[in-house]
Amino acid sequence: DAKTTQPPSMDCAEGRAANLPCNHSTISGNEYVYWYRQIHSQGPQYIIHGLKNNETNEMASLIITEDRKSSTLILPHATLRDTAVYYCIVRVEDYGQNFVFGPGTRLSVLP
């Protein structure tokens, strides 16, 4: 079973920031938070991951609460091409660990 809870769907206006929440209240100290997205009929695309510090890259920012029980993925200026299903996954960074996908959040960016 997935260890995360995400809203099933969200809308965001084009050009605005999209803030996608994720609850992972049972996260362990050595589990990372990963975000992937899947555009329709494509394979999952890596976005960002982090352990406890906030992270930023060219695609997004990841904000992790101090107690690590939740996180938010921020797409600073959403475009229509950001419409996708976004998956939040917690995972130990261990060679034996796989990625377990939950249902994710379907983000619709509206013009």
Next chain:
Amino acid sequence: GAVVSQHPSWVICKSGTSVKIECRSLDFQATTMFWYRQFPKQSLMLMATSNEGSKATYEQGVEKDKFLINHASLTLSTLTVTSAHPEDSSFYICSARPSILAGGYEQYFGPGTRLTVT
């Protein structure tokens, strides 16, 4: 970044026939490859894990005699759906993990193969 390809990107086959899907890691060696299946409006479900040179490990409920997996080289894994039926129609996605010596904690996903069985 690391690139994983799949071939074909889509395939239509008749019921009762077999179809092979290839997954290749293009710029790295993958000791482990994973096969997922995704039905419409559902999430990815892991079918099996394959390690180069050894038998695949199948998830519960996945028929190993129906979904044959071969991982004969460090850059290629194949999934053969044998005696396909319409209920096997799905989106099949592979992912590949580099060797542990290369710091292989990540998985890189292929673009997926859409299988339609008529």
